[in-house]
Amino acid sequence: MASAITGRVVPRRIGIEPEARVSRELEFSFAPRVRVEWLIAGTRVVLALGGLLAAVVDPLQQPIQVFVLYFLAWYLTYSLAMLALVWAPIRFAPGWALAVHLFDFMAFTLLVAATRAATSPLFLSFLFLLVCGTLRWQVRGTVGTAVAMIGAYAGVSLYASKVLLIPGFELGAFLIRSVYLTVITAMLTILSAHHHRFQREIGQIAAWPRHVARNRRAAVSEILSEVSGLLGAPTILLAWDEAGEGNIKLAWLKEGEIKLGEGSRAEYDPLVLPSLDGKSFQASDASRDQGLVVIHSARGFRRRDCRPINEALRARFQIRAVQSWPLEGELVRGRMFSVNKVRMGIDDLVVGELIATQVGSRLDSTLMLRRLREAATLEERVRVAGDLHDSLLQAQAGAALQLLAARRLLDRRPEAARQRLEEVQNLLERGELEMRSFIRGLRPENAPRPKTADMDLSSRLDTLRQRVERQWPLTVTLQLNGTANRIPVTLRDDVYHLVQEGIINAARHADASVVIVNLSITGSELRIEVVDDGRGFPFRGTFDLQGLNHMKAGPLTLKERVARLAGELTISSMDTGAVVTMTLPIATA
Known part of the structure; x- marks a missing residue:
């Protein structure tokens, strides 16, 4: 119930x-x-x-x-x-x-x-x-x-x-x-x-307050208080359904008390007679099967004898004299009821339509705000997952490879094994520093989060090149063309992670021996190109981001980051290697 x-x-x-x-x-x-x-x-x-x-x-x-x-x-x-x-x-x-x-x-x-x-x-x-x-x-x-x-x-x-x-x-x-x-x-x-x-x-x-309530209860409380004062009715009832929700939402004000509830569609749908849907009406006695109902529509007023309201809803709220208006928003559909008002006039139906429009807009705004927050939370979780993948996971994977190499050299070449262990130690220390910076950026008092991209991007990419060449039998060539320091500060961290992901994918999955990274700026676009001589991706041909998503192919983290930055991604995969091209807008970065 x-x-x-x-x-x-x-x-x-x-x-x-x-x-x-x-x-x-x-x-x-x-x-x-x-x-x-x-x-x-x-x-x-x-x-x-x-x-x-x-x-x-x-x-x-x-x-x-x-x-x-x-x-x-x-x-x-x-x-x-x-x-x-x-x-x-x-x-x-x-x-x-x-x-x-x-x-x-x-x-x-x-x-x-x-x-x-x-x-x-x-x-x-x-x-x-x-x-x-x-x-x-x-x-x-x-x-x-x-x-x-x-x-x-x-x-x-x-x-x-x-x-x-x-x-x-x-x-x-x-x-x-x-x-x-x-x-x-x-x-x-x-x-x-x-x-x-x-x-x-x-x-x-x-004069209705312009702010948007932060949650449904606050929004409904404000709406009911305002509507009760405007219509002068002892009881105000709102019944609506939200797109994507199962039950019908109920909220009512009676004797100064606000209540919220829900009802099943099977019990309360439709709220009024189908012929009254989208129209305003009033009835002096909604409990009668042939009661007089005054209906207002775009063509004016007319009369009809019927029982206008869903009987389960009428019985639950003891509705007799009633005025009702449709609530029609982008995401919200329902009705507003003024219940058991002593003196009702047909001019109230016209004013009530203006009020119902405002109520529908408020409910719409509250629902949109809630869904935007949910979407923002989901987007932030995806971003955090991508950052963890590009920082902690990559560092841990590199450390694991170095430890494996040191273990193999421990008996035959102890000095080389010791160097490998030192590299592992340095790698873990750098990973710890990156994780500390990442965690600091997640704290609200530091929002917007600090970027390690505030550092010199050229130096960071060169450090990445050296680390990759130590971990894999791979030669990395950086062709920055003087563009690294021209990239907006807010975009440098993402550029670093995109280049890192492209290089690591070529080293780990494509068995490449040479990787060339080319950065260039043309107008308001930044172009990142990662070319390798490996065995390519599991598919053959050239595909953009939409095609890759349709095939469910390509590096997931790379696709998500490019999409989040409103950029474009193209991958050309061949037997002799692959070309990953990313284009990012820098004017809005």
Whole structure:
């Protein structure tokens, strides 16, 4: 069945401080300040120009018409000046928005009070103020501006009519305009609240911590905590399968507790009805065979009566009300479930799709990181094996040959045997030094590992030549062409081991008497050629690295090292000897 690992959710969100998170959410919750002021200033110019034209066409009483025309002409000039002021990015002084809003409020209050018709174009100025208040301060701006406008309009109209004895105040017009304002205020309040909620949710998704968790448990804990906060659901369930894995992975958050588990494919596959695969849906009661399910796809929303979820999964997690979204990544496939949420809306399905995309990406990144680490570990093991083969094993093999020769000479030529034993001692001492350097390079505090290649490569190759000629009846010729010290330091150790492997293979397996090593650099490539006069490899012909791997032929250590260095290997094998050619890129070494 399924196994589970439990843990408690810590109050603090993973990867980001609470204060930093709040500031980032606010950053995404509102439109940029300059953009808002651009929009308001441009609309103000259009509104002032339209009001001026309307005042010319609409027949008002002579004194009032003159006042309105002069006032609108001045206001148009003011609007153009404000547009020019905010055209270039500026730093707004504290109280800028409130001061400008109050000025517009007073100006439009006077204009509306001076007009008679309830259908006057100047009434649009009130709508403009409501929109400005909404853009600047959201719902509070909408409601506050509406209340102030209705009160100011009533006060100015009554004062003009009763105190100044200016005719034109009509109770019916006042009530009509007040009703208009109330309806418009309600509409903008609803739209503003919806827009604010949507931007807050988008801001929270955008503020999702950018780091990649180091292991699956940390990644899942972060994901569940974030998703629970975004969707406001008491229980969040993730169910997914990973490419190359056998069981279905399960992770859920319920009552602040995070659990991880697994389930068999036979029990939980498929997670939802095949017809719902790849689609988002919600159901008020997933336990009913003919329950109502609302499905969202690229073509919109539609309804269907069915039991949407795998029954074993539903029964295990006691799922009734549910919203579900597909998780689709490069390596991960599955579903995300919001379980038993009290209030569900179909707009949650749209927002949930954005969240599910983020969740799938996070699970993908975590799995890729884990597999990269595994691959890196395997690659490092292969490298260590190759280095041990090229250093310790070669030294031990050479020492064994020298000991065998000394044993044969011990009775007949004691002095020669003693020289051979001294050579064995020197060989073992050099091997010990190489092993100490190799072990030091494996310690983390010395990463990247120190290279014996920091030494002069020409001297190392010459020492190798002398040692091989003492151990085998073999003549080694080095044709370095002045390239040894031009090879990048990071590549010299590998070059040394490639040459060593080529020479030792010719001496040990090909029964060669002459080996010629040629090094040359052409452009951004290093060419290593090892030629011998032995009996060649077990095959005949010329093959590259791919062909050798296909035939499972050629020296394994040599092939692995060349492949690791992104180089090319060609072996020509004949009855009269062999030519091993290795080409390595040095620009990226």
